[in-house]
Amino acid sequence: MFSSVAWLRRLASSLLVLSPLVACQGETLFTSSVTYCSEPDALLIQQFEFIYFQQNSSVWFNLSAASVQPDVNVSANIFLNVYGMHPVNYTIDLCSLFNGALCPLPTYNFTGSDTIPIPSSLDLSQMIPDIAFKIPDLEAYAQLSLTEVNTGTLKACVQATLSNGWSAHQVGVEWATGGLALFALLSAIWFSTTPDNLLPFRFVDLFYLYQWAASTALLDLNYSSVYIAFATNFAWALGLLSASATSPTQLAINNMRHLTGGTMADASGGSAVAFVNRKLSPYNAAAALFVSGTSQLLEINQDTVLLGSNSTLANYVSAASVQDVKQLDSAGTVQLVTSSSSNVLQAGIPIYVNDVGIATANAFMTIFLVGLMVLAIFLVVVAIGYGIAVFLARRNRIKATSSTEVRERYVGWARAWLLRLCLIAFTPVTIFAMYQWTLQDSWLSVLLSVIFLLAVAGYLSYCLFLVVRLAVRGTPAALYTDPKYLISGAPLFALYRPERYYATLPLLVATLLKAILTAFANANGEVQIIFILIIEIGVLATLLVLRPHKTRRADVLATYLAITRVVCTGLLVCFVEAIGLGAIPRVVVGIVAAVFISVAVIVMFINILLCSALPYLRRHRATSSADPSVLEKGAPGDEETGRPVNSMPEQTVALDSSVSQAYPDGSSQTSAEDRSIYTQESGSTTVGSLLPRRWSLRPSEPSHSRNSSTSHSHHSFSHLSNLISTNASSPIQSHTPSPSYSHMQLQGRQPTIDEHPSTSC
Structure with a gap:
């Protein structure tokens, strides 16, 4: 049955070598979330956990449930969905188990935990392929349905998503990408006063790459689970720091929203996968729910099921009192999620932000608070640096410039870094501020989103206006000769040639258009992905036509990153729900897109290292060329050409x-x-x-007559x-x-x- 997916294992093992996954996992399957798939009528569940061990074909379970209706005869249907396929779909006659102890269903409080060997007649080792234990972010779930024998009424339905422990989302990847960003930041600060150094620009480019990788998972598409997990590695670059439902920050945001008219649900304490729309990954259950007609009736007697050393139900069942049932009913640990539930997470921003532990309505406020913290840190660092700069200027007034000139230069340097922070914040602020307007949840959140967006976009627009005005009134070369604009406005134009000083404007416009599509077209994935693909192709065409950078290498790097964005955006077209691509091909597409993004991050890492080492290499070259021993030996190739060696360096003397x-x-x-x-x-x-x-x-002239x-x-x-x-x-x-x-x-x-x-x- 699974011969069609055998090649996926080889592909995953070969492509995911570039992705740091978890260490070696055992061949196990376990529950990652549990939800009701219908209104609980006869069965209430407080806890349901199990682990399947492939090695010895056994199951460990931890169950806490209660039957609350008397005289109910039910049959149990066990349904397994793996990547949209259903290899297991059995109906079990509960009356044949335990000498009829479960028929009718007793009003017991079931509480137990043990390891049970699987009957050989089921032969699950043949039903579940090996790939289910290896591929990251497994898309599978098991469903248990209890149906009344006489009337056919559904009495209980429980769904449990399955996982094998492998995932493309790793804390180590977050720390690695964050460490690279920190290294780029420190290097950019160190070399930001050096003319024509590329590190300050590469720092912004690196953040833009991270944010773009994260934003590709914010569209209304049926992503594969592995791609969403990979994209959440870059959520921190958007300001979405991983949190939990009990985080003080998230609790404070929840309290603020509810006091200002917010009615949307808070973040769940469990896995966000439990609330995903059942049409999407990992459920892929558009046509697989409640499959009938293909079910097989499996009769199992007491001798077939072995419950440890004893085969009596009394070891795991205790009589339930009315108080126990009330406590179990009010526990609320297992949520009801159906197609008509209000807590269902739709594709796009809701699924993405909940995967990192943030409620949908809390997304913008989380970014807002992170932005305030970054701004506070920036102001403190700038104030300390300003004091140090003024102090050193006063101490070295004789041989250095005046304190006024130092103050002016430092203010320009601080304005340049404030501009860089606004460029970095532009993508997440525009996306989530405008998305907050569509939620209509809390008036205070909407007000803060408007203020934050106007502050970031307003400062960028003001700086762009100053640059364009100076270039129009004079010449573009005036931007590169006026120290005032060259220091403070460098992030906008200094990377480009004077005749292409406006090259940053198409990038900002493209970012704004993509944010508008992501925020306002969140219910139509086809429109989002088509127009975003057109925008990315337009940015690539702009780079190819203008070739705005000062060096060919910079143009090549920018073009490569643009091609990566176009290719990955084109791959995302496969995730459109209307196309109806199968789950396994979507997994392959997600892995390929993740590899493309990973390679781009590695390329940026190498480029940043080279930019950091280049000044030291140049200094070493200059020192070596000034070495007398090198001067005596002459330049390379002199011995081969037979030309006389000049013992002094060649210099051009302007007469x-x-x-x-x-x-x-x-x-x-x-x-x-x-x-x-x-x-x-x-x-x-x-x-x-x-x-x-x-x-x-x-x-030579005497020292007294030099002038x-x-x-x-x-x-x-x-x-x-x-x-x-x-x-x-x-x-x-x-x-x-x-x-x-x-x-x-x-x-x-x-x-x-x-x-x-x-x-x-």
Whole structure:
């Protein structure tokens, strides 16, 4: 029956190598949630847990239930749904169990826990494939239905989702991605004062990648469970920090909502999977609920079922009093979830936020409180840094700039980081603030969402207005020359070429449009995914046409990330409910999309490491090039080409135009006869002879005349010209070294840039 899914195991094991999953798990299946699938009539359940062990084909159970109606003869139907298929669908005659002790159903309070071997006649090891114990985020549930024998009335229905312990959501992944973001943040702060350093921009790009990965699971689509679990690894980047129903923050938000007109349900204390719409994963039960016609009647006698050492029901059953039944009924640990229930979680934001322990109505307020905490931390750090900067400026006033200039630069630096925080907050604030308006739950939550959205979007709009106004009034190059805008507004344009200073505007517009679709089109997944795919293709086309970045490598990275977004968004089309794609193909699509996103995160990690190490590599190169031993050896390739090695670094000496005009022809008009005939082959030195035209000498000047007038420079060059002409015509004087150069050698110092020869005249 499961031959069609045998290849899924190999695919999952090969693709999920890149995803950090849990350690080795035993081959077990256990209940992850329990809910009523119909109004409890004859059976009340307080606790229902079981674990199936594949190795010895046994079941451990922990059951607490009560039968409250007398004289009820029922049959039990056991139904198993795995990825939309139902390999187990048996009806058991309870009257044949325990010598008729369960017929009629006794009004007992069942409380017991034990391990039971499965009868060999069931042969569950053949019914359940091995993949059910290996694939992460298993999509399976078991259903127990009690039907009255005489009337066919449904007396009780209980559903329990199953899990194997494997999941694509891991706390270690959250810490790893958070650690990478923290490293990028510290590196960006350290290098944010360095011109043309990419780390501050890569920090924002990394957060945008995280937020996009999380936002792909917020649409009204029938995602596979493995993809939702993977996407929740990045929920913290949206400000949705994992919580529990008893978290003080969530309890405070619940109290605030209920005091201000909120009527929506709070977060559940159990698994959010229990409240998922039964049409969606992991239930996949659109056509599988209450399957009839294919049921098989299985007669089991007392000898077939073994209950440990004793086979009497009295070991697990105690007589129930009226008080016990009342306590069991008021416990409320097992919720009623049907297609008409108000607590059903629909696809999109409700399922996603509840998976991280946050109620649907609490999503925005959670982001709002996280944003306030981040803003408070930012203000404290900026205040401390400002005090330190002013203090150091006053201490070093003699050799540093004034405290006023330091203050202006620091304020610009702080404004740039505030702008980066607004860019990071723009995606979650726009999505969840507008989604809060559709809930109509708490007037205070709606008011705060409007204020928060206006604050973030308003500051971004103001900064964009300043940038565009300066570029329109003057030239785009003015943005890169005005220190005021270059420091404070750098996150908006400094990454791009001057003629493409506006390249960040399409990205912000695309983010806003996607947020509008996610928030307001939450009941139509087809519209959401189609228009978002068009937007992503438009962003990719914009990058290919504009090529806005200053370097080709930056364009390649941005294009790669855009292609990843387009490909993954295209894969999400398979999750549209109207397509009706099977559960197993959707699992494969989810795994492939998760791998694409994982590779993109790894690429960003490598890029951030390279950007962090690049300044140190450049500094090491500069130090190595200044090493005298390296200078003596010369540049690589000199020995191969046979060219003479210049012992001094080549520098370009910019001469004054007036000086150049005084000697229009220079040494280019010197005849061959004027050149010295003393060479190394004749045993003579070349000191005092005419140098080739590519060389130029400038004598060293005394320290007291470094700032002399231009006329003095004319006199120095005239004296140098006469000295060279005299040495060229007198072989005897050619053995006398230049006085200025000899003086430098005696003083034991190297010639300065203006003193040594340059090869690029």
